[in-house]
Amino acid sequence: MTAKKKTKIIKTIKVDVDLCNGCRTCELICSAFHAVPRYSSNNPERSRIRVIRDPLRGVFIPVYAGQYTPAECTGRDKYIIDGKEYDECAFCRASCPSRGLFKEPDSGLPLKCDMCESDPSLAEPMCVQWCLPDALTYEEREVEVEDEAENEQEDVEIGLESLADKYGWQKILDTVARMSKKD
Amino acid sequence: MRYAETGYNLEVDLSRGNVERVETDSDLAELYLGGLGTNAKILWERVPADVDPFSPENLLIFGTGLLCGTPAPSANRTIITSYSPQTKLMAFSMMGGFWAPELKYAGYDKLIIKGKSPKLVYLWIKDDKVEIRDASHLKGKGAVETSEIILKELDEPKAQVAAIGMAGENRVFFASIEQGRSSASRGGLGAVMGSKGLKAVVVRGSKDVNIANPEETIKLCSDVFDYIEYRERHPIKGVPPILAGIGSPQEMAVHDEQWHTTNFAWGNARVRRKDFWTPEVEKKWTFSMESVRERFVSCYNCPMKCGATINIPDLNPYMMKCYSKLTYTMASFTDLDAGLRMAQRGTEYGVDAFSAPQVMAFALELYEDGILTDKDFPGMPEDSEGRFNWLLDRIVRREGIGDILADGTYWAAQRIGKGAEKYAHNNIKKHEQLPLKLGMLNPIYFLMYCTGEKINITQIEGNFPQAPFPKREQREEFVKDWPQVPDEKFKKYFLDWEPRGENSIPHYPTIEATCEIVDWQERMHYIDDSTGMCSGLSAFPLKPPYHMHNLPKLISAITGFELDEEGLVKIARRNRTLVRAVNIRRGMRRGDEKPPEDHWKRRFPELEEKLLDAYYEFKGWNKEGIPKKETLEELSLDYVIEDFLQRGILADSEDEST
Ligand code: SF4
Ligand code: SF4
Ligand code: SF4
Numbered sequence: 001m002t003a004k005k006k007t008k009i010i011k012t013i014k015v016d017v018d019l020c021n022g023c024r025t026c027e028l029i030c031s032a033f034h035a036v037p038r039y040s041s042n043n044p045e046r047s048r049i050r051v052i053r054d055p056l057r058g059v060f061i062p063v064y065a066g067q068y069t070p071a072e073c074t075g076r077d078k079y080i081i082d083g084k085e086y087d088e089c090a091f092c093r094a095s096c097p098s099r100g101l102f103k104e105p106d107s108g109l110p111l112k113c114d115m116c117e118s119d120p121s122l123a124e125p126m127c128v129q130w131c132l133p134d135a136l137t138y139e140e141r142e143v144e145v146e147d148e149a150e151n152e153q154e155d156v157e158i159g160l161e162s163l164a165d166k167y168g169w170q171k172i173l174d175t176v177a178r179m180s181k182k183d
Numbered sequence: 184m185r186y187a188e189t190g191y192n193l194e195v196d197l198s199r200g201n202v203e204r205v206e207t208d209s210d211l212a213e214l215y216l217g218g219l220g221t222n223a224k225i226l227w228e229r230v231p232a233d234v235d236p237f238s239p240e241n242l243l244i245f246g247t248g249l250l251c252g253t254p255a256p257s258a259n260r261t262i263i264t265s266y267s268p269q270t271k272l273m274a275f276s277m278m279g280g281f282w283a284p285e286l287k288y289a290g291y292d293k294l295i296i297k298g299k300s301p302k303l304v305y306l307w308i309k310d311d312k313v314e315i316r317d318a319s320h321l322k323g324k325g326a327v328e329t330s331e332i333i334l335k336e337l338d339e340p341k342a343q344v345a346a347i348g349m350a351g352e353n354r355v356f357f358a359s360i361e362q363g364r365s366s367a368s369r370g371g372l373g374a375v376m377g378s379k380g381l382k383a384v385v386v387r388g389s390k391d392v393n394i395a396n397p398e399e400t401i402k403l404c405s406d407v408f409d410y411i412e413y414r415e416r417h418p419i420k421g422v423p424p425i426l427a428g429i430g431s432p433q434e435m436a437v438h439d440e441q442w443h444t445t446n447f448a449w450g451n452a453r454v455r456r457k458d459f460w461t462p463e464v465e466k467k468w469t470f471s472m473e474s475v476r477e478r479f480v481s482c483y484n485c486p487m488k489c490g491a492t493i494n495i496p497d498l499n500p501y502m503m504k505c506y507s508k509l510t511y512t513m514a515s516f517t518d519l520d521a522g523l524r525m526a527q528r529g530t531e532y533g534v535d536a537f538s539a540p541q542v543m544a545f546a547l548e549l550y551e552d553g554i555l556t557d558k559d560f561p562g563m564p565e566d567s568e569g570r571f572n573w574l575l576d577r578i579v580r581r582e583g584i585g586d587i588l589a590d591g592t593y594w595a596a597q598r599i600g601k602g603a604e605k606y607a608h609n610n611i612k613k614h615e616q617l618p619l620k621l622g623m624l625n626p627i628y629f630l631m632y633c634t635g636e637k638i639n640i641t642q643i644e645g646n647f648p649q650a651p652f653p654k655r656e657q658r659e660e661f662v663k664d665w666p667q668v669p670d671e672k673f674k675k676y677f678l679d680w681e682p683r684g685e686n687s688i689p690h691y692p693t694i695e696a697t698c699e700i701v702d703w704q705e706r707m708h709y710i711d712d713s714t715g716m717c718s719g720l721s722a723f724p725l726k727p728p729y730h731m732h733n734l735p736k737l738i739s740a741i742t743g744f745e746l747d748e749e750g751l752v753k754i755a756r757r758n759r760t761l762v763r764a765v766n767i768r769r770g771m772r773r774g775d776e777k778p779p780e781d782h783w784k785r786r787f788p789e790l791e792e793k794l795l796d797a798y799y800e801f802k803g804w805n806k807e808g809i810p811k812k813e814t815l816e817e818l819s820l821d822y823v824i825e826d827f828l829q830r831g832i833l834a835d836s837e838d839e840s841t
Pocket of ligand 3: 259279429430431480481482483485487488489490717718719720
């Protein structure tokens, strides 16, 4: 890998938990945006942002889907903030075997927020656009980074890895072999 | 493929423990939309007119609105329908929150409950998996408490729970069904649920809801959001703060309660306290609210925050919305602190926060006047809050005097006798109303009170201002920016409406204009109740984001069927007429259609008769309020004609009623 520097745009969604009303509009629109064809269906269970809601305790926390992880953490975290106790792993963004969060409901494949990457690109990610209470706001900034492997490659690898965790490498290889024959 | 709908109902027979997933007819949505419309059709078809509300034969229908679970902002209503134990007529109470979309995502448009379970159970619906589970450990538990226990034992924090408290279990006629920040409170549906031995319905779904025209839908939804933001920046001038914005009344956020506390009556809907609201009270109440209001809460897919979590030291937290903030306080002549504490108890017990406080105030008035005596209230405390708690504890258990009061003021008065009927003075069709007592008859409100079949004024009124603005310039300002009117003539009605003189109530708006205004307001509610739209963004406030011009487009885009304004008006008329038909079949007639006698001091019997005649005619009903044959024909309600002829409700030749 080359260690060349290049500039990269860091896309940030700022989450102001205090402004969130727990409406789950972000979940709805994220799943609709990623439906094929776009917006043709919605299902919060497929969303790449999930709102942890415990309204009786005044808890609403939007959490974005981060990386897939094949193994759960050995330790767990539990936060208490302002006297409110949050569930184990509440703030973790990983699609992890210990929980159902951030997985496609039918295939179990991991979900990851892609910042609504699309062509032409959106002015702002959909969840931000549809969050009227402004709990979610979008920011871009430029930073210098070391050149990275292509994101796409990374996505493919993550997808495959999780499939392998589920079905075993042999089955994946067999399937790929069978499918490529069909073409 | 079905759009907006899932195409399936879940049918549960609790007597036999049978669960069935039944495909529905895809034509129904084009005729009735969904929600209330299709609920009414099912009730009409499947529950005979003489069935007792607590009979196993009665159905309890949880219908999602047609647009619930789609991207349409604020479409989240569950419309619960059955026969009401209190009014004996059709009850259709709605709840907001998250339950309806969750049922759609689980793959069902409606949950239809029949029969009666031999022991207390709850229903657990997780997509295709449906279980009837034992609920004996939940007997007597509060509605909020029940939800918490169930979510824990199922380890399903994201499931949505609709539950009853002790009031529903014991068939209190004004028992509610509670669901998170919302409830279906009116008409005693909680009691019907209790009569079926059903403690709760728990839902979790992970399926897709499909949209016919995706791009168009998203564009229309974005327009709605834009207008919501516009209206938030442009509150309406010249009206009390409670009417200036959109959403349900912002009772959790607004501290200025002058309007409610000085205009609405206290106690048993008797006492106006015109000087009640002082800077000291405002300061105290603001402090009370702010010290217990933990957080604002919205419903599914809605940017508003009409509800709030209330967390009072030493009590379990609960969620509250709307005017229930004040009902306990005002009925008991206490203060906001006490009212919020009593509401916590009422929410756990699962009672309607409109009826329950009024029933208790009614009992205490009877006590003061000697119609009920000390022996009816053994051991009741002296202080007002203590008395209310004491009474509520007995009502929900149906103990002693509580057993009589649990039937609501109308039936309780019948049982008590000795002139108690006069104390049950604030009812329509046997159901307790907002405690409003006013001076001059208002023709618009007269018709809404008389003919409303939701039997609750806030669910009939809405888009037309409640009162004229004092100055013509103010009115001109208001109509300038009023695209919501279905027709320009409504602007003229409002412009010419004066607080005094010739063009003022009771003779202005004219009879004809009054009919049109009432019809428009009511139509919007019937549309909302079928689409599952929150009326807080549609039928209820002034200048809402949803109206007759954008709703047909949105429904079309989402469902894929052709619909224009005329078509939507027709569906709304069909649904409205069908609800009336259900009630006519249960015996409702013109004689039942009257406001509380003392609602206005100044009444005009002749004008009132004319108004009612004109409105019936306008709606295509005969003098008894029965839909005419040609009306039913026009609305493709031929099955109603057939039934009415058979029963002799309509005669073959002319529209004669029995
Ligand atoms: S849309 Fe915004 S306010 Fe609503 S749940 Fe998501 S982050 Fe919270
Ligand atoms: S940024 Fe886009 S992909 Fe990520 S959660 Fe929001 S809507 Fe979903
Ligand atoms: S406006 Fe209020 S009551 Fe209506 S859906 Fe939104 S939050 Fe719920």
